[in-house]
């Protein structure tokens with residue numbers, strides 16, 4: 001590969017991503033990809049390809065009704081390629097970034113040297129592919145027999161549905177061959193909980209997964225990144241799994257109609273899914289506004305860096321929180337787990353969060369002006385797209401085409417943006433030589 | 445005054461503020477404060493006193509219908525005391541904080557020395573009082589004759605209404621003796637525009653006002669704080685004055701029913717008021733969701749430090765933006781107007797913003813759970829209270845008492861919080877002696 005491109009891996013990734021997206025859309029426009037008597041518009045094909053490649057999960061068509069089996073396989077392929085691509089890029093950049101700052105990370109054996117060869121990269125790709133396929137196979141091995149034996153499917157149907165949803169789950173893609181997502185399994189915790197577990201594992205991020213595999217039982221040896229990610233993600237899953245069931249418990253349009261046990265399982269499921277899983281088993285549009293707001297906040301944060309989840313990532317949230325905590329305690333430095341956070345990482349976390357919020361607010365205002373929907377559903381849709389989560393209150397398919405194209409841009413930006421933005425920040429050359437006198441405005 | 449208290453001016457201020465609040469509520473509970481045939485509950489009195497003292501403007505009662513003239517004068521007095529107290533405290537802290545960091549600020553003549561005597565403080569109080577009364581008198585001199593001559597009022601009525609609203613306007617208090625706020629003046633730009641101008645002047649903040657008075661025509665001599673505040677506040681007012689008229693132009697329930705000229709004037713008025721003015725001339729509750737969202741963002745930011753406006757303050761927003769801009773350009777330091785921002789100010793801006801957002805989101809979730817209102821109105825009300833703005837979609841009076849008490853807490857926290865939080869940050873002792881090795885998580 002040309003050196004110039006490897007010098008800018010993020011730029012190469014953006015190029016490859018957009019090309020793959022357009023190719024995917026073209027293939028989905030082929031008649032062979034459509035179900036009998038159905039046809040896709042250009043925007044529908046582009047939206048579907050982007051949602052799959054960005055492992056988002058929003059849909060303007062019903063995959064099961066409007067696509068052929070070939071079309072569905074194309075979608076699954078795009079999800080698999082998108083997921084592996086994102087995890088690989090994030091891991092490569094992770095190694096480069098960590099190197100750049102002269103720090104140690106036990107990600108790969110090659111991390112001791114300062115250069116990254118083509119061999120190193122293909123080594124990382126290999127690990128990512130093996131990890132992905134292994135996790136997907138384990139999930140399929142659990143849910144395929146269950147679908148076959150307990151859900152009135154033939155073995156072939158169960159194999160197909162189980163494998164498809166396993167790929168979606170580990171990659172946090174949230175797309176389903178069923179038009180009502182996983183609603184038909186709302187009574188079966190033996191399907192829902194393994195799927196939820198797979199989205200959690202996939203959402204931790206490849207760097208963390210590798211480290212957990214190596215040092216699962218000795219948390220002391222974990223890097224700061226893994227410690228922060230595991231702690232924060234556990235707290236956020238905990239919050240979602242408590243708040244969502246509590247707030248929806250008596251809502252007759254969602255959990256209220258189910259048995260207590262099913263309320264608990266489906267409530268917990270919907271407390272997990274905003275972290276990028278994107279499946280639903282009840283009508284999200286019928287949820288209370290309080291639940292929608294909590295879901296929006298969880299979607300905005302997302303999950304682990306270098307994962308198939310979106311959002312600003314849990315490590316970023318952790319840095320913000322640690323800064324506030326240090327300020328409140330009056331510490332001039334930000335300390336955590338026996339380490340000090342460099343000022344650069346604080347500025348990066350602040351920048352990524354502030355930019356993401358600006359994008360969300362501006363897009364929400366634009367969509368509100370362009371449509372007649374209310375704030376809560378539009379904000380929900382925008383955060384779901386830019387956080388590549390895939391949950392929807394149900395308006396996606398009814399939006400005018402320009403609004404759908406805005407969501408396409410948000411999905412692309414939400415997928416590519418944080419990785420390339422953060423890596424560009426971390427990889428840049430510092431050219432400013434001189435320096436100015438300090439001065440401070442009054443804050444607050 | 446005891447040295448220990450002056451060592452902690454913020455703590456003294458909190459104490460005085462809460463005592464004044466409770467005293468105000470007690471006075472408002474007196475029968476003499478009520479209009480014939482009306483009575484106030486404890487919560488109504490506490491809410492009204494807090495809204496006045498915190499110069500917020502939210503109301504659970506109609507001042508004109510439920511209070512006597514004495515009651516209205518108590519409200520005006522609380523506003524005047526609250527406004528002067530806030531500007532004084534912020535200015536005193538400004539001097540102390542700037543001293544602490546060994547930087548120069550042309551705020552007072554005493555700023556050359558490192559200590560602040562009782563004489564200095566009363567000097568500042570004197571300046572604040574003179575500036576406030578002067579600005580209020582100028583506004584009253586403009587609107588009283590206009591009310592008398594063009595609005596079917598007796599001279600006494602015009603004097604009373606004009607003076608009352610002048611006090612409210614300069615102090616950004618947003619309370620009115622009319623139950624529909626300034627709606628009756630929606631056809632009169634000669635009332636609305638002077639009032640809007642007074643809220644802008646009052647919202648700049650006392651430190652900036654003093655500097656502008658001294659060096660209005662030589663911006664080069666302005667401190668960094670004044671440069672940042674003037675620039676950012678102009679941009680934000682510009683945004684509001686363009687977006688609000690545009691988005692409400694054809695809304696029949698707000699601007700749509702007015703003549704084109706009146707649409708422009710009232711649209712601009714409503715683009716200015718979210719920055720803490722808090723008056724309204726059209727039904728805010730009938731605005732488009734897009735306008736509500738823009739208004740919410742403007743209310744969250746507020747206006748100048750050391751002013752009677754609330755929010756995180758424009759200087760804080762400017763710091764956040766400058767950090768992002770420096771990150772995007774790849775500069776290791778944050779430079780603006782030929783100065784470098786110290787890392788401590790970046791952490792303070794981040795902390796104040798993140799804490800404010802956390803309070804807003806948590807309070808919104810709580811109110812959504814406790815009431816049946818939708819996200820946009822609840823979020824609006826929460827940001828209006830915690831940003832001490834005073835605009836409302838109209839639900840304040842209909843909220844259950846616990847929800848109204850939450851708003852009281854938000855108004856107090858929004859008024860006292862940022863000042864004391866920021867000054868506590870800036871004034872603290874750094875005690876951490878040792879330091880740890882740096883380590884960085886992956887952002888994005």
Ligand SMILES: [K+]
Nearest residue numbers: 056172388389
């Ligand atoms: K997703």
Ligand SMILES: [K+]
Nearest residue numbers: 500616832833
């Ligand atoms: K106000």
